[in-house]
Amino acid sequence: MFQDITTLLLDPKAFKDTIDLFVERYKGKNISVVAGVEARGFIFGPPIALAIGAKFVPLRKPRKLPGQVISEEYILEYGRDCLEMHVGAVEPGERALVVDDLIATGGTLCAAMNLLECVGAEVVECACLIELPELKGRGRLKGKPLYVLVEYQ
Ligand SMILES: O=P(O)(O)OC[C@H]1O[C@H](OP(=O)(O)OP(=O)(O)O)[C@H](O)[C@@H]1O
Numbered sequence: 001m002f003q004d005i006t007t008l009l010l011d012p013k014a015f016k017d018t019i020d021l022f023v024e025r026y027k028g029k030n031i032s033v034v035a036g037v038e039a040r041g042f043i044f045g046p047p048i049a050l051a052i053g054a055k056f057v058p059l060r061k062p063r064k065l066p067g068q069v070i071s072e073e074y075i076l077e078y079g080r081d082c083l084e085m086h087v088g089a090v091e092p093g094e095r096a097l098v099v100d101d102l103i104a105t106g107g108t109l110c111a112a113m114n115l116l117e118c119v120g121a122e123v124v125e126c127a128c129l130i131e132l133p134e135l136k137g138r139g140r141l142k143g144k145p146l147y148v149l150v151e152y153q
């Protein structure tokens with residue numbers, strides 16, 4: 001069952017309420033980086049970053065970023081993929097929030113956290129709209145907290 005967030009985007013009030021829930025949780029927490037996972041983390045990450053006064057750092061699929069990158073491979077339900085982050089986008093010691101639309105097996109968020117930790121950032125939390133708890137992805141997040149709005153059973 002594909003969990004599709006595009007219908008939420010058609011409803012401006014629901015979309016704004018969704019962003020506001022994250023903003024309420026993260027404002028004032030001294031977060032300087034919101035890292036969004038391609039592709040759907042690019043929809044929710046930037047408005048959260050703007051509202052809490054953080055920079056937005058895109059974590060992209062391979063060969064999309066023009067500058068020097070670090071890369072992290074991960075396993076999907078079917079196959080492998082890789083995320084990349086620009087070198088220099090995040091400084092050691094920065095406090096980071098990772099944003100995506102959904103956690104399934106947790107492989108994607110784990111790779112995102114590895115990129116941030118590789119450059120010395122502190123991952124404060126991961127935030128998603130939807131969790132598929134049956135896939136136990138939460139357990140792959142290296143003990144870091146995960147905040148979700150909806151658990152899909
Ligand atoms: O927890 P996981 O098992 O790693 O799966 C979650 C990831 O899967 C989806 O992206 P997808 O890989 O389909 O990429 P896309 O958004 O670019 O289509 C979703 O947006 C998450 O990023």
Ligand SMILES: Nc1ncnc2[nH]cnc12
Pocket residue numbers: 001002003004102104132
């Ligand atoms: N069931 C699902 N729905 C949407 N995106 C996904 N990514 C991994 N599993 C997914």
